[in-house]
Amino acid sequence: MTYRFSDDTAEMDRDLIHHWLSVESYWAVGRSREVQDAAMDGSRNFGMFDEQTGEQVAYARVITDAATFAWLCDVFVTPKVRGAGVGVTLIERIVAQLEPLALKRMMLVTKDAHGLYEKFGFAVPAEPELIMARM
Numbered sequence: 001m002t003y004r005f006s007d008d009t010a011e012m013d014r015d016l017i018h019h020w021l022s023v024e025s026y027w028a029v030g031r032s033r034e035v036q037d038a039a040m041d042g043s044r045n046f047g048m049f050d051e052q053t054g055e056q057v058a059y060a061r062v063i064t065d066a067a068t069f070a071w072l073c074d075v076f077v078t079p080k081v082r083g084a085g086v087g088v089t090l091i092e093r094i095v096a097q098l099e100p101l102a103l104k105r106m107m108l109v110t111k112d113a114h115g116l117y118e119k120f121g122f123a124v125p126a127e128p129e130l131i132m133a134r135m
Contacts, residue, residue, distance in 0.1 A: 002051040003058075003086055005093045009045045013056040020059065020076045026111060028074065039074070046094050048077075048086050057081045058090050066101055072108040087116055095120050 006012075018036045021028040028036075040061060048058035058077040064070035072094065077087045098106065110117060125131060 001081075001084070003048045003081075003084075003089065004051050005089065006047050006049060007044065007093075007097060009040065011049070012040065012045050012047050012059065014040065016056055017059045017074075017076075020078070021074055024079075025074075025076055027109075043073075044097075046090060046097075048090050050081075058086050060090055060094060062094060062098065064098070064101075064103070068104045070098055070101075070103050070106040072106060075108075075110075075113075087113075088119070091116065091120055 014037065017040070018031075018033050021036060022031045022033075023029065043061035043063050046060045046062070047056050049056050058075075058081070060072060060075040062070050062072050072091075075087070075090070077090070095106075106122075108117060108122065114122075
């Protein structure tokens with residue numbers, strides 16, 4: 001199978017993405033459709049699509065000011081294509097799109113995909129004690 005990358009928000013399958021995140025992810029279980037739509041509307045959205053069927057097989061979004069900072073989040077690859085390089089291609093293309101912005105910092109949070117993100121220069125911060133979160 002071959003897969004196609006898109007950064008066209010209109011092409012994203014909002015119903016499918018909401019299902020993935022609110023039911024199948026570990027970080028957004030129970031997220032309402034209203035919140036998911038608002039998150040997508042306030043972000044840059046990216047997807048991978050099966051070339052033959054047109055079905056969306058992966059999603060990610062980036063929150064950014066397009067000048068100094070970006071937050072990569074909601075990265076999800078459907079289980080049926082995991083291990084086929086779809087996630088690698090998705091992150092590779094997102095990083096390539098953001099590269100011309102010369103952002104000072106791009107961050108993310110992950111429980112289980114450190115190896116994937118390390119391939120693209122993500123690392124544990126040199127001074128993690130500087131990072132704070134209000135939950």
